[in-house]
Amino acid sequence: xxxxxxxxxxxxxxxxxxxxxxxxxxxxxxxxxxxxxxxxxxxxxxxxxxxxxxxxxxxxxxxxxxxxxxxxxxxxxxxxxxxxxxxxxxxxxxxxxxxxxxxxxxxxxxxxxxxxxxxxxxxxxxxxxxxxxxxxxxxxxxxxxxxxxxxxxxxxxxxxxxxxx
Amino acid sequence: xxxxxxxxxxxxxxxxxxxxxxxxxxxxxxxxxxxxxxxxxxxxxxxxxxxxxxxxxxxxxxxxxxxxxxxxxxxxxxxxxxxxxxxxxxxxxxxxxxxxxxxxxxxxxxxxxxxxxxxxxxxxxxxxxxxxxxxxxxxxxxxxxxxxxxxxxxxxxxxxxxxxx
Numbered sequence: 001x002x003x004x005x006x007x008x009x010x011x012x013x014x015x016x017x018x019x020x021x022x023x024x025x026x027x028x029x030x031x032x033x034x035x036x037x038x039x040x041x042x043x044x045x046x047x048x049x050x051x052x053x054x055x056x057x058x059x060x061x062x063x064x065x066x067x068x069x070x071x072x073x074x075x076x077x078x079x080x081x082x083x084x085x086x087x088x089x090x091x092x093x094x095x096x097x098x099x100x101x102x103x104x105x106x107x108x109x110x111x112x113x114x115x116x117x118x119x120x121x122x123x124x125x126x127x128x129x130x131x132x133x134x135x136x137x138x139x140x141x142x143x144x145x146x147x148x149x150x151x152x153x154x155x156x157x158x159x160x161x162x163x164x165x
Numbered sequence: 166x167x168x169x170x171x172x173x174x175x176x177x178x179x180x181x182x183x184x185x186x187x188x189x190x191x192x193x194x195x196x197x198x199x200x201x202x203x204x205x206x207x208x209x210x211x212x213x214x215x216x217x218x219x220x221x222x223x224x225x226x227x228x229x230x231x232x233x234x235x236x237x238x239x240x241x242x243x244x245x246x247x248x249x250x251x252x253x254x255x256x257x258x259x260x261x262x263x264x265x266x267x268x269x270x271x272x273x274x275x276x277x278x279x280x281x282x283x284x285x286x287x288x289x290x291x292x293x294x295x296x297x298x299x300x301x302x303x304x305x306x307x308x309x310x311x312x313x314x315x316x317x318x319x320x321x322x323x324x325x326x327x328x329x330x
Contacts, residue, residue, distance in 0.1 A: 021221060021223075021302075023223045023225075028225075031291070032226070032291035032292060033237075033291070035226060035227055035229055035291065035292070036224050036225065036226040036227070036291065036292050037224065037225050037226075038222050038223065038224045038225075038303070039222060039223045040220055040222050040307070041220060041221070041222070041307065042221045042222060042223065043221040045218070045219035045221060053210070054210035054219060054304075055205055055206060056186060056206070056207045056208040056210060056247065056282070056304070057203050057204060057205050057206070057207060058186075058188045058203065058204045058207065059201050059202070059203045060188075060193075060201065060202050060203075061197070061200060061201040061202075062200055062201070064200055072198075082221065084251075084302050085251075086249075086250075086251060086253075086278075087253075088251075088252075113251075113300075115302075117221070126196070126197035126198070126200065126201065127197060127200070127201050135278075137186075137249050137280075137302060138203065139219075139221070139304060142205070142206065
């Protein structure tokens with residue numbers, strides 16, 4: 001069984017794949033007469049290609065059996081895709097530069113207060129949660145054109161993820 | 166003391182002010198080989214005016230003393246502004262069509278799984294939470310131009326909100 005190591009999710013480690021949506025280390029600005037603070041510009045949302053517009057969605061997901069068999073990767077050539085968790089629970093992010101090259105895979109453990117925004121064309125696995133009924137808000141693209149490419153792995157290429165608690 | 170009644174937040178009641186971001190009653194679509202479902206198109210994000218772009222932010226807010234004194238309303242003439250809670254806790258939404266006309270105010274109790282997206286130019290109160298340290302993800306506009314108008318109320322115009330638990 002070919003296993004993938006799971007790293008902590010940090011901006012530096014994820015920089016080639018998109019944005020980490022996370023207030024950690026960012027500058028909090030006082031607003032609303034002192035009753036709130038905000039952190040700006042956490043992700044580059046880029047969905048305008050070929051007449052696209054922003055699509056605000058809600059997802060609910062369930063956990064896959066472990067070890068998680070990675071049989072398919074996908075990418076969105078026309079727009080970014082942002083996931084942010086609505087519960088404070090860790091989840092997994094799996095990306096690669098070439099689905100056929102196992103050395104190119106990187107797996108990350110996101111904290112419950114971390115989202116990610118996949119850059120256009122970045123190969124990633126569909127949402128990976130560690131418990132059922134987890135919810136996310138998603139900011140991606142609606143519009144004309146084909147914005148989904150899937151690559152299914154041969155049986156001999158299948159990789160596995162073993163989340164540790 | 167001039168009080169404002171608080172209504173449940175529904176799409177119909179909020180239609181003149183923007184979108185309710187809520188999966189309730191929407192169509193869940195099976196995706197990700199059955200491991201997730203999504204609901205699409207929950208808000209019209211409109212931030213392109215005068216060269217604007219999408220700004221993804223995180224907010225943290227604290228509760229105001231009750232009864233909540235409403236002394237100021239604001240609006241964003243160049244872009245929509247979406248708030249979605251990151252905890253499953255109710256919060257308040259206050260809007261009006263004319264800050265000087267107390268009859269035009271509407272207050273809503275949003276459930277912890279409900280966000281709102283204020284339409285461009287809609288008068289609203291800054292974020293109103295019922296407990297400290299509540300967090301929201303916000304989708305609004307970055308870019309040139311003046312996108313904030315505030316209207317401060319005279320002492321005799323101040324209204325009050327009394328949230329009921």
